[in-house]
Amino acid sequence: MSIKNIKEEILKSKKIGLSFHTSPDGDAIGSVLSLLKALRRIGKEAYIISRDVIPDNLSFLSLSEEIDGNTLEPDSNTDLVIVMDCGNVERISANLDKYSGKIINIDHHLSNEEYGFINYVDPTAAATAEISYLLIKELGIDFNKKTPLEIDIAKAIYTSLITDTGSFRHSNVTKRTHIIASELIELGIDNSKIHSNLFDNRDxxxxxxxxxxxxxxxxxxxxxxxxxxxxxxxxxxxxxxxxxxxxxxxxxxxxxxxxxxxxxxxxxxxxxxxxxxxxxxxxxxxxxxxxxxxxxxxxxxxxxxxxxxxxxxxxxxxxxxxxxx
Ligand SMILES: [Mn+2]
Incomplete structure (x- = not known):
């Protein structure tokens, strides 16, 4: 399945729920929040399904307040649920027992159980947000515009890259990881501030x-x-x-x-x-x-x-x- 297939499904759907793995980390949250922003930008009704509450050090991200632990299952009329950064159904931070619509599974875990109707699993992606970035571009978001919207999306993706790569030091980092990071910095995000928000912020x-x-x-x-x-x-x-x-x-x-x-x-x-x-x-x-x-x-x-x-x-x-x- 390609990114284009995912785009087609998104365009066809009326109401989209987004979720991730329980105890979401920076990648889970950055992937979902960046996509949420992009979906609303293209006029889609989209929302977060999560039994988890946003961790303190990620609350600087735009729309993070919507990860409040209050929406546990898909709302009525939801015809698409996109789960990001989650390898198996048991770990999803949402109750999908009564949900009978489509699930798209976007992930980079090698052990992914392919539980979706579409499964886009790329173990060479250092973070799920690398896939999120490609998808958001495919949806038509123009990062050259540099408005607050693109910058908020960029911040979320950069957060994912940093948290899933140990600040670019793990062996999962590829040329693509750095290319994406450089494009995000080109946009004007404050990369050092993001790092500080994430790591110089401990209790x-x-x-x-x-x-x-x-x-x-x-x-x-x-x-x-x-x-x-x-x-x-x-x-x-x-x-x-x-x-x-x-x-x-x-x-x-x-x-x-x-x-x-x-x-x-x-x-x-x-x-x-x-x-x-x-x-x-x-x-x-x-x-x-x-x-x-x-x-x-x-x-x-x-x-x-x-x-x-x-x-x-x-x-x-x-x-x-x-x-x-
Ligand atoms: Mn991840």
Missing amino acids: FNKIKLMGYVLSNLELALENKVAVMQIPKNILEEFDLVNSDTSDIISIGLGIKGVEVALLLKDSEKGIKISLRSKSDVDVRKVAECYGGGGHTKAAGALQKDVDLECAKSNLLKALKEEMKL
């Missing part, structure tokens, strides 16, 4: 939590794996039970000699696992052992009905095999 308690995690950091499997853990009582102590902690994991990966970083977080639903790799260890395969997924260098999963200790030993066992140690 004091979050930094204290990082301190806790770092002082309990361990190395395993010939010192090639950094293991970090967040027990539930610590999250409660810092009042961070529902906050995003995925950024903590990159600190573990910064250790000399470490190839894989693991973060285990005790949550209501079970032990949430994040995995990052800076070598050729495919952490997605390990996440898949526990029903998770993601990318080869960044993946996640959930282990139910186990405690932190047990989840950790399960994971290290699977990693040991994958790393052939």
